[in-house]
Amino acid sequence: MVDQGNPNLQKIISINAYKNEYYQFQNNALQKIEKLSYDKRNFVVSTLDAKDFISSLIEISVNIPPEDLQDAIELKAYDDLGLDQAVEYVIRFIEAPERKTDKLRYFHVFVAEPEVLHETFDSVREQVKYIDYIYPKPYLIQNIYEKDILDAYGVHGFLYFQKEDAFLALFKDGEYLYSKSLKYSFENIYERFCELYGERVDEEAFYDMLQNEGLKTSNFDYQDQLMKLFSEIFLYVNDILIYAKRAFDIEKIDMFYAGSESGPILGLNEYAHTYLGIESNDFDFDYEMEKGEWYIDQFHYLSVLEAIKDIEGEESPNFTLFFRPPPFVARRSGQFIITTIATVVLALSLPVYNYTYDTYVKIVNEKLTKEEKQLNELVTSIKREISSLEAKKKDVLAKIKAEKDLFEKKKKILSAIYDKKVNYPMKAKTIVSFGNDMSKFNVKVTKIIDEDNSFTLSLYSTSEKKITQFIKYLTDKYERKIHTDIEKIYKDEKTGIYQGDLKVTVL
Structure with a gap:
């Protein structure tokens, strides 16, 4: 029984509407169910992926009375975020009390479009008739601190991969600070891998490889492309962290946690530590619930913990538009x-x-x-x-x-x-330096194309090995100052000359 102060409630139902995946929590056990059904005694919750809402921090005058707070925050959100005035967005918020000053209050605001909510949850609503709470997914991580699974001290980063989305979230002293949807969902990772590999591989086999072997696959043909791909991912994550640290006055990130809806990815923590310079562990915690599977998506546990608090009378940011029907007499x-x-x-x-x-x-x-x-x-x-x-x-x-x-x-x-x-x-100094380096390897350049913070060198040489050695020399010599990339080196059959376009990005 899930009584938690309400004897009429029998179970908590946690729904992943994106994957049509359902779990029920009863008697401290979280078990998968194959089909949804309507039961007014169930407390039904779900989550909204980070890609489907906007998260921002806004400031409001402390002089605004409580009865006008909702209207003031919504008006500020429309102006600050440049929202379409013709659309009635679903806007939810929580206060950030640690940032309050004598003149201003700060609120984390979550904004979603009603159309997106209907597209995502209408099919679920048809089965269960109502959804009590729809949580912004990254916000739920705070339950890890409230359950004393992690110490609420310092700044922690969380990276989570899903099939259709991925996100980065930051928490400071156990409180939500920042979150952002990332472009590297599992689907995008798969497409990018095929692009790097040069041909399409079986999609399910690729996902199975990530889940079972991670980034240390025994397939040597895949290994180089995986290394290049996840190096690219963590460079992208590092850029976001640099922005967040500047925006929120963060001196350093003390710990990092990385995981996915399918389970820990072997080797992911090593990449996080290498490219971010932060100690990293698996985003996989013990919530002291009985379970029937070796791994369950972390956000089913976190949704259950948040639902228990809501049943007991606490309030959470709630995107639901699918409320319970009123009592008969109403x-x-x-x-x-x-x-x-x-x-x-x-x-x-x-x-x-x-x-x-x-x-x-x-x-x-x-x-x-x-x-x-x-x-x-x-x-x-x-x-x-x-x-x-x-x-x-x-x-x-x-x-x-x-x-x-x-x-x-x-x-x-x-x-x-x-x-x-x-x-x-x-750029001029870098190109001159490259000219000196090219002479060491008997590599010449026929054309230079300048594009913002990068330029492309059209290289040629009598030997493919010399071009390769030259690129490796640049990478070692200018480590963390430039990023080099060359798609291919090809040979002109008439002249016997090897050519390739080297793209150099100044970091």
């Missing part, structure tokens, strides 16, 4: 049936009915007249407030536009100055 059909029964009973006693009905009509009329007067006063007040706010908003937007225009103008000037003083000399 439904229109229920009210109709009750009214009908009452009418029949009254009809059996006409005098009593006439007297009672006449009294009822008078009371209702008096109540409606009073309510009408109150509503008219409220409408007039609201219209005046809207007119005032619209005028203020128009003035603020004009000032913001002027400031943005001035900022963009100055930004372009500074970028141009920086590019001329720093990037151009750096």
Whole structure:
């Protein structure tokens, strides 16, 4: 029994709507179920992937009263995030109390489109009739700290791969700080691997290899491409961490956890440690629940833990649009049936009915007249407030536009100055240095193409080995200063000359 303060609840049902995967929690056991069914005694929860919502930190004046907080946050979210005014987004938020100042309060805001919620969960709703809570997935990681599985001290990073999504999340002292959807879902990893490998491999066999052998596969034909691919992934993750550290004033990340919905990936922690310089462990924890499988997606456990808190009266960011039906007496059909029964009973006693009905009509009329007067006063007040706010908003937007225009103008000037003083000399110096290096290996260049922070050298030599040695020399000599990439080296059959285009990115 899942009583948790509510004896009417029998089970917690955790749903992954993206994979049509369902688990039930009862008697401290988490078990997979093959089919969903409606039962009003079930507490039904699910999660929304990071790719399907926007997460941001916004600031609000401390002077805003509690009754106006929701409206103020929504208005700020529309302005700060540039949301489409024609769309009524689903906006949820939690406060970040540790950032509060004398003048400002800060809130983590989660924004989703109703259309996306319907596309993702309508098929599930048809089976269970309602979904009590839909959580923003990365937010649930806080339960790991609340269950004392991890110490709520320092900054921790979490990297999680799924078939259709992947995300990076940061928590500071056990509190949600930042999350971002990544472009490297398992599907994208598979496509990128095939691109690097030069031909398509069996998709299911590729996923099985990752799950069973990880990045240390025994298939030597795959090994080099996997190394290149995950090096690319963690360089991308490192760029995001650099941004997050700057945006949230993070001095360092103390620990990193990496995993996937299919289980730990062998070798993933070594890549995290190598490319991020952070000690890394598996994102795979013991939640002290009985289970019937060797591995269950971590977010089924975390959804259950969050659901237990909600049953006990705590509140979580909730994207659901699929609420439970109201009690019978609160439904229109229920009210109709009750009214009908009452009418029949009254009809059996006409005098009593006439007297009672006449009294009822008078009371209702008096109540409606009073309510009408109150509503008219409220409408007039609201219209005046809207007119005032619209005028203020128009003035603020004009000032913001002027400031943005001035900022963009100055930004372009500074970028141009920086590019001329720093990037151009750096590129020129790097190309001259490459010229000296090429002479050592008898490698020549026929063309240089300059593109922002990178350039492409069209190389040729009488020997493919010399070009290869030259590229390896550059990689070793300029480690962490440049990134080199060459798709292929080919031989001109007429001249016997080997050629290739080397792309160099200045880091």
